[in-house]
Amino acid sequence: MRQVSTENPDAASMKEEIIMEINQPESNHNGGMLAFGPDGYLYIGLGDGGGANDEHGTIGNGQNLNTLLGKILRIDVNGKKPYEIPTDNPFVGKANCKPEIYAYGLRNPWRFSFDKTTGKLFCGDVGQNKYEEINIIKKGGNYGWRIMEGYHCFKPSINCDKNGLELPIDEYDHDIGISICGGYMYRTVTLRFTVTIFGDWTGKLFCLKQK
Numbered sequence: 001m002r003q004v005s006t007e008n009p010d011a012a013s014m015k016e017e018i019i020m021e022i023n024q025p026e027s028n029h030n031g032g033m034l035a036f037g038p039d040g041y042l043y044i045g046l047g048d049g050g051g052a053n054d055e056h057g058t059i060g061n062g063q064n065l066n067t068l069l070g071k072i073l074r075i076d077v078n079g080k081k082p083y084e085i086p087t088d089n090p091f092v093g094k095a096n097c098k099p100e101i102y103a104y105g106l107r108n109p110w111r112f113s114f115d116k117t118t119g120k121l122f123c124g125d126v127g128q129n130k131y132e133e134i135n136i137i138k139k140g141g142n143y144g145w146r147i148m149e150g151y152h153c154f155k156p157s158i159n160c161d162k163n164g165l166e167l168p169i170d171e172y173d174h175d176i177g178i179s180i181c182g183g184y185m186y187r188t189v190t191l192r193f194t195v196t197i198f199g200d201w202t203g204k205l206f207c208l209k210q211k
Contacts, residue, residue, distance in 0.1 A: 020075075026049055032046050041074050045110065047106075049067075062146050070106050072101075073102060091140070104141075110124065124180035127150060127174075127179075129174070131172070132177060134183060172206075178201055186207075193210070
């Protein structure tokens with residue numbers, strides 16, 4: 001961790017400290033991002049560990065609350081080292097659940113951002129073979145992977161149980177793009193509406209109008 005100088009806010013100390021290390025079973029889905037939320041806590045996006053079909057364990061990493069993979073985490077880095085768990089994290093004190101988890105059921109939440117006005121957390125979750133999705137992340141929410149990809153059943157491919165799952169606010173298929181790249185909220189002044197602007201690895205840009 002680097003610390004900003006109190007004398008010069010444009011300078012930071014070069015002392016580094018590792019606060020978290022997470023083993024990755026495969027070579028892909030090991031990126032993601034991190035950002036401080038409006039609550040001052042650090043949010044961390046982690047993929048499902050890589051490979052295809054999230055085949056790690058009997059239910060996959062995305063649905064397994066006893067692993068940090070396939071999740072968005074929320075931690076406090078302003079307290080005791082290396083970090084503390086916010087007491088209102090949704091799985092604090094629950095058996096076989098990692099208390100760092102804020103939301104789960106994600107395949108590869110590669111980019112996310114907070115709406116500066118509402119504080120809502122928007123996340124682009126990279127799909128596998130067919131669908132890309134964008135979600136509003138809620139505390140304790142299950143976003144479906146590997147049960148679903150976008151609005152569609154994945155495993156099983158038909159008649160999957162959607163009860164309790166948070167569906168995306170939008171999706172697009174691979175005829176349009178192949179890998180979603182997060183997004184940001186933008187509020188127009190003259191047109192008086194709000195849009196989510198996001199991109200795709202192919203170079204395309206999209207905007208999703210919000211009600």
